[in-house]
Amino acid sequence: MGQKNVATVISIKNITKKFRGSDGEQVHAIDNINFDIVEGEFISLIGPSGCGKSTLLRMIADLIEPSEGTISVNGKSPRQARLDRDYGFVFQSPTLYDWRTVLQNVELPLEIMKYPKAKRRERAEEMLGLVELGSFVNKYPWQLSGGMQQRVSIARALAFEPTILLMDEPFGALDEMTRERMNNELLRIWTAIPHMTVVFVTHSIAEAVYLSDRVVVLSARPGRLATIIDVDLPRPRGPETRDLDQFFHLTSQVRHSLRGGVGDLSKVIE
Numbered sequence: 353m354g355q356k357n358v359a360t361v362i363s364i365k366n367i368t369k370k371f372r373g374s375d376g377e378q379v380h381a382i383d384n385i386n387f388d389i390v391e392g393e394f395i396s397l398i399g400p401s402g403c404g405k406s407t408l409l410r411m412i413a414d415l416i417e418p419s420e421g422t423i424s425v426n427g428k429s430p431r432q433a434r435l436d437r438d439y440g441f442v443f444q445s446p447t448l449y450d451w452r453t454v455l456q457n458v459e460l461p462l463e464i465m466k467y468p469k470a471k472r473r474e475r476a477e478e479m480l481g482l483v484e485l486g487s488f489v490n491k492y493p494w495q496l497s498g499g500m501q502q503r504v505s506i507a508r509a510l511a512f513e514p515t516i517l518l519m520d521e522p523f524g525a526l527d528e529m530t531r532e533r534m535n536n537e538l539l540r541i542w543t544a545i546p547h548m549t550v551v552f553v554t555h556s557i558a559e560a561v562y563l564s565d566r567v568v569v570l571s572a573r574p575g576r577l578a579t580i581i582d583v584d585l586p587r588p589r590g591p592e593t594r595d596l597d598q599f600f601h602l603t604s605q606v607r608h609s610l611r612g613g614v615g616d617l618s619k620v621i622e
């Protein structure tokens with residue numbers, strides 16, 4: 353997508369992260385990363401196992417702090433953006449409460465934010481309709497498939513109308529067919545919400561290319577910015593997109609970039 357006259361929503365400047373490992377040794381996770389993300393972009397982060405993809409996402413979300421450098425989210429610190437509910441976060445595990453119904457799980461952040469009961473229900477039902485689970489409001493998570501549980505998790509993350517969605521390998525535990533269906537569902541949801549920005553961590557080359565406007569490739573630890581690949585595949589995208597010559601060219605380009613650094617690629621899905 354073109355970036356002219358589009359606002360920067362996430363700015364990552366000279367970000368470095370070091371921390372103490374379980375053995376007491378210092379781990380240099382990320383080193384001097386710089387790039388910006390503009391409004392409405394779908395960005396994927398990919399790299400060798402242990403390169404710091406999730407660490408970077410968690411710094412954007414104010415779950416951990418950088419050792420050096422600065423991150424701004426909508427022109428604010430990650431802490432202020434979190435307090436202002438600027439983003440929703442979707443983890444690899446759906447992290448749903450088994451004793452709450454699907455509707456009650458989606459209502460939870462709104463309950464914490466003291467929304468009136470009627471407004472909570474209205475918004476939760478709207479989001480469950482968006483992820484096509486409107487007929488499952490009274491079911492419990494254990495009654496749903498893994499893919500359906502993750503759709504509930506996405507509905508919950510969107511319930512308070514964030515402008516940014518942060519996703520940490522949300523489909524990594526799903527089988528390949530379910531994963532591809534969820535990719536299509538995610539693109540449908542993203543398209544339905546104007547100006548929604550998504551930052552998506554994945555180990556799958558094909559998933560990164562299929563979903564994204566740009567793929568940010570990180571090197572092996574310490575994670576450095578290896579390259580950013582523009583994905584010029586036409587939208588809307590569907591199953592036929594994966595058969596395009598340009599799709600194969602782009603996946604090869606990402607694969608080549610990943611192999612440019614030394615690291616454990618055992619968890620990267622070709």
